[in-house]
Amino acid sequence: MPLACDRNAAAGCPLSLWFPVLFWAALIAVSTSTPGSQIPRVPIPHVDLAVHSVLYGVLGFLLYRAFHRGTRLAASRWAWLVAFAVAQTYGILDEVHQIWIPDRTCSLADGLADGIGAAVGIWMFFFWFVRRRAAARPVPTDSRP
Numbered sequence: 506m507p508l509a510c511d512r513n514a515a516a517g518c519p520l521s522l523w524f525p526v527l528f529w530a531a532l533i534a535v536s537t538s539t540p541g542s543q544i545p546r547v548p549i550p551h552v553d554l555a556v557h558s559v560l561y562g563v564l565g566f567l568l569y570r571a572f573h574r575g576t577r578l579a580a581s582r583w584a585w586l587v588a589f590a591v592a593q594t595y596g597i598l599d600e601v602h603q604i605w606i607p608d609r610t611c612s613l614a615d616g617l618a619d620g621i622g623a624a625v626g627i628w629m630f631f632f633w634f635v636r637r638r639a640a641a642r643p644v645p646t647d648s649r650p
Contacts, residue, residue, distance in 0.1 A: 519575060522570065522571040522574055522575040523571050523575070525567050525570075525571075526564070526567045526568055526571050529563055529564050529567055530564065530595060533560055533561075533564065533595075533599060534599065534602075536560075537599050537602070537603055537606070537609070538602075538606055539606075540606060540607040540608050540609065541606070541607065541608025541609045542607065542608045553615065554614060554615065554618040555618075557596075557615050557618035557619050557622060558618045558619075558621055558622030558625070559622060560619075560622065561592055561596055561618070561619040561620070561621075561622035561623045561626070562622035562623065562625050562626035562629070563626060564592050564595070564622075564623060564626065565588060565589065565592045565622065565623030565624065565625070565626030565627045565630075566626035566627065566629055566630045567626075568587075568588035568591055568592055568623075568627075569584060569585055569588035569626070569627040569630045569631070570630055570634075571588075572584035572585075572587050572588050573585075573588075573630070573635065585627050585631060588623075588627055589620075589623055589624060589627055592619070592620075592623035592626075592627075593616075593619065593620045593623060595619075596615075596616055596619030596620060596623070597616055597619075599619070600612060600615055600616045600619070
């Protein structure tokens with residue numbers, strides 16, 4: 506199943522769909538490449554998990570938007586799963602990359618927060634845009650007696 510842009514999609518093609526994904530992924534990469542000693546300490550327990558969830562929630566939202574509107578995956582109803590797999594894989598790779606960043610660690614809890622955030626972002630896009638649009642479509646009526 507090709508992931509090429511669907512030329513019949515209403516949103517057009519890749520740049521408007523994929524640039525936000527690439528920009529957000531780069532923002533995550535830059536922010537997680539910052540040494541831990543340069544990150545301000547917040548006296549709220551587990552605030553880092555909330556930050557991970559929000560960052561990956563946005564990534565999941567953007568990925569699902571791009572796969573749903575810009576590829577043939579939307580017709581197969583697999584766009585959500587591909588978006589989640591990409592976001593979670595990126596999160597795992599990001600956690601592993603932090604092993605080499607001073608004062609940062611690879612954490613299973615952070616990886617789980619990444620996945621939960623991505624799932625919530627995908628769910629939000631689905632219910633706010635996909636499902637709402639489907640509900641707004643008129644239901645065809647059968648004109649036969």
